[in-house]
Amino acid sequence: MAVMSTPQILMIEDDARLAQMVSEYLAQSGFGVRHAADGQAGLAQLQEHVPDLVILDLMLPDIDGLEVCRRIRALPGALAKVSVLMLTAKGDPMDRIIGLEIGADDYLPKPFEPRELLARIRAVLRRRGDTASEASAATVVRFGTLEIDRNARTVTVGGALADLTSYQFDLLVAMAERAGRVLTRDQIMEAVRGRELEAFDRSIDVHMGRIRAAIEVDAKNPKRILTVRGVGYVFAKQQD
Structure with missing residues (x-):
């Protein structure tokens, strides 16, 4: 994966309006954002440009987010290690539990505040950065x-x-x-x-x-x- 000064995020979300709003908000906070409208397109983009984190909606028009997460974790090498933040239905703890069980790093129920999404993204990326900085x-x-x-x-x-x-x-x-x-x-x-x-x-x-x-x-x-x-x-x- 190429070294990038700007953290890169792939958002797999079929709600175009939400995706645009989130992309604009995260761009203002210093992130580069790519968008895919369904699971197959997201998996294809992931393999072309490895992001730092994937924002993955649970409900997608072709394959659901749980299956997308399973397929990400089954990919070879660094692709399988990409951090995944899953967007789940509000008030449905089973979706969250299943998401975590199959490999999601964190979850966020809809609807959500953009600031909370940003905080969770930074926390996930910070965990990875902190571990990498422990080389000494x-x-x-x-x-x-x-x-x-x-x-x-x-x-x-x-x-x-x-x-x-x-x-x-x-x-x-x-x-x-x-x-x-x-x-x-x-x-x-x-x-x-x-x-x-x-x-x-x-x-x-x-x-x-x-x-x-x-x-x-x-x-x-x-x-x-x-x-x-x-x-x-x-x-x-x-x-x-």
Whole structure:
């Protein structure tokens, strides 16, 4: 991906009026915005010009946003790591949960305030930038067979690559850095400096479930990321 001074965003949204309004607002805030009116066009644009972030509407005329997100995460290399912010129907938590489960980094219910959208975009991009700036820190952290490579932004278990989104990688790093400490959901969100503007604790639960599925031998009986009932989670220093 070419180095760009202006953060690039791809908006996949069939509402042309909304897309134009958002594009103009984000352009005034220093972003370059491309627009695609349906899922197929969005996937095609994504592969021609890799953006920093995709704003993805859930309801599209050809294929729905959930399927688009699945296809993005199935793409090769850097394309699969692109941050995805999903636009969902207001008041439908299942859409948000499913979106997070299949790889979205964040969500925003419609209708939304442009300033909130901007805040969420900046939070997602800041998380990625913060991790990239840690090159001078210890790049590889190991816990038994679990290996976290900060620079490569990869996680392996017994040498096998774990499938995590960018946000889930940041959550795992934040937990590993605080191994042995019990953290509330709020503390976990604060640790990645991406606190969601709505109090939606299930989002962290969904991400933790996905992380467990990727790094645990048995996700239903986790040994590394443990639930502390009524409080939150703890990353166990010793797995055995």
